[in-house]
Every structure is written in C-alpha cells, then in structure tokens.
Amino acid sequence: MAKIIGVANQKGGVGKTTTAINLAASFAVLEYRTLLVDADPQANSTTGVGFDLQNITQSLYDCMANQTPAQNVILKSDIPNLDLIPRI
Ligand SMILES: Nc1ncnc2c1ncn2[C@@H]1O[C@H](COP(=O)(O)OP(=O)(O)OP(=O)(O)O)[C@@H](O)[C@H]1O
Numbered sequence: 774m775a776k777i778i779g780v781a782n783q784k785g786g787v788g789k790t791t792t793a794i795n796l797a798a799s800f801a802v803l804e805y806r807t808l809l810v811d812a813d814p815q816a817n818s819t820t821g822v823g824f825d826l827q828n829i830t831q832s833l834y835d836c837m838a839n840q841t842p843a844q845n846v847i848l849k850s851d852i853p854n855l856d857l858i859p860r861i
C-alpha cells in the first residue's frame with residue numbers, strides 16, 4: 774500500500790527541501806517506487822533532482838489549477854525508482 778510522507782515546517786531554511794530530496798532518493802535506492810512532489814514555488818526539489826526549469830512545461834500547478842491529471846505531469850529522474858511531480 775502506498776504511503777505519503779509530508780515534509781513541512783513554518784520556519785524557513787531549516788532543511789525541508791534537503792530532507793525531502795534525500796528521503797526520496799534513499800527510498801528509491803532501497804527499491805521503493807517513489808514519487809517526490811514539489812509543492813514549493815521555489816522549485817528547489819525540482820532542480821535538486823536534476824531538472825532544468827526551462828525544460829518543464831507542466832507542473833503541480835496545472836494539477837491544482839487546471840485539473841490536469843497527475844500522471845500527465847510526472848517526470849522520471851535519473852535515479853531508478855524516483856519520479857517527480859515538478860513545480861515551476
Ligand atoms: N542536516 C543538515 N545539516 C546541515 N545543513 C543542512 C542540513 N539540512 C539542510 N542543510 C542546509 O541548510 C540550508 C537550508 O536547507 P533547505 O533549503 O533544505 O531548507 P528549506 O527548509 O527547504 O528552506 P526554504 O524554507 O527556503 O524552502 C541549505 O544550505 C542546506 O544545505
């Protein structure tokens with residue numbers, strides 16, 4: 774069964790993005806199929822797993838604002854088992 778882990782903190786600069794990226798990569802290396810969802814407009818998780826924002830046309834924003842299905846915006850990262858819903 775799928776599990777969802779949220780990384781959130783009201784304070785800035787406390788390691789939320791670093792934690793999310795490394796937790797996701799660690800699960801992927803352990804061969805769990807992992808989907809990292811970047812919900813932060815800074816898009817640091819998206820760039821952090823290696824994507825160039827210039828090359829991304831659809832993101833979590835489209836899922837929330839335009840009812841685009843999530844599967845349409847999922848990107849495969851270079852790490853096996855690690856996919857991303859980007860934010861731009
Ligand atoms: N466990 C850690 N030990 C030392 N430094 C860390 C650790 N985790 C993150 N950092 C550093 O702290 C800084 C802030 O981390 P990060 O960008 O992950 O925070 P954030 O909470 O996502 O920030 P923001 O609120 O801007 O989104 C970065 O320079 C990062 O390299």
Ligand SMILES: [Mg+2]
Pocket residue numbers: 789790791813815817
């Ligand atoms: Mg962050």
